[in-house]
Amino acid sequence: QHKAAWETASVAETIILGPQRGLSAATKAHVPIFVFSSGQGSLDRDVADVLRGSLRRAGFQIASARNDAALLVDVSIAAVGEPTMDTSGEIVAWKATAHLSLNAVWSVDDSAILSGPVEEVGQGKDREEAKTAALRAAIAATARRFDQLAGK
Numbered sequence: 008q009h010k011a012a013w014e015t016a017s018v019a020e021t022i023i024l025g026p027q028r029g030l031s032a033a034t035k036a037h038v039p040i041f042v043f044s045s046g047q048g049s050l051d052r053d054v055a056d057v058l059r060g061s062l063r064r065a066g067f068q069i070a071s072a073r074n075d076a077a078l079l080v081d082v083s084i085a086a087v088g089e090p091t092m093d094t095s096g097e098i099v100a101w102k103a104t105a106h107l108s109l110n111a112v113w114s115v116d117d118s119a120i121l122s123g124p125v126e127e128v129g130q131g132k133d134r135e136e137a138k139t140a141a142l143r144a145a146i147a148a149t150a151r152r153f154d155q156l157a158g159k
Contacts, residue, residue, distance in 0.1 A: 026113040030078070030120060035157040039068045041076030041114075046083030054107065054146060058082050061150040067157075078120065080111045082149060085124065090137040093130060100130045105141035109149055121156060125149050 028034050042059040044051040058080070063069045070076035090103040104126060111121040127148050129140025 026116055026118055030153070030157050032157055035067050037068060038078055039070035039076045040078045040080055041070045041073050042080045042082065043073070044083045045081050048084070050142075051083045054084060054142060055082055057143070057146050058149055061146060062153060065150060065154055067153065073114075076114050078111060079114050080109070080121075082110075082146075083108050084142070087138050087141060090131075090134040100132065101134050101137035102128060102130050103134070103137040103141040104128050105138070105145040107142075107145045107149060109152070111153075121152055125152070 028038075030038055040062060042055050042062065044055040046052075046054075059069055073079065085106040085108045087106070088104040090101040093100045093102040105128075107125040109122060109125050110119070112119050125145050125148050127141060127144035129137055129142070129144045131137035131140045
């Protein structure tokens with residue numbers, strides 16, 4: 008019982024003091040992050056799932072419930088541009104641009120830590136592969152933003 012109470016108190020302290028301590032190399036493994044999508048589509052949920060996995064692999068702590076998180080991360084697809092044919096290289100490929108919307112706030116006071124658009128280009132041998140590559144590149148860029156923030 009004492010161990011469970013101590014763990015609960017530690018999580019509560021992390022959530023409450025999150026904005027004061029910030030996200031840094033020293034705190035990134037201890038700040039529980041809840042990643043979700045306010046987008047309604049299944050592709051939006053897939054993007055949130057992939058970002059969740061990317062952050063976990065990068066050493067961030069991922070919370071399974073909103074109430075257990077110090078940081079709430081909303082990521083959704085703003086748009087995926089219609090692929091165009093890219094003939095600039097030696098191989099003809101399709102190129103698409105993915106636009107994600109990112110909003111990361113501290114759960115205790117809703118103050119923003121990261122927000123704004125994420126835009127990346129992807130290439131593929133067909134239209135669908137180009138769209139998928141663009142989404143993957145945008146998710147990777149989003150994860151890098153968290154890594155850069157935690158590296159300070």
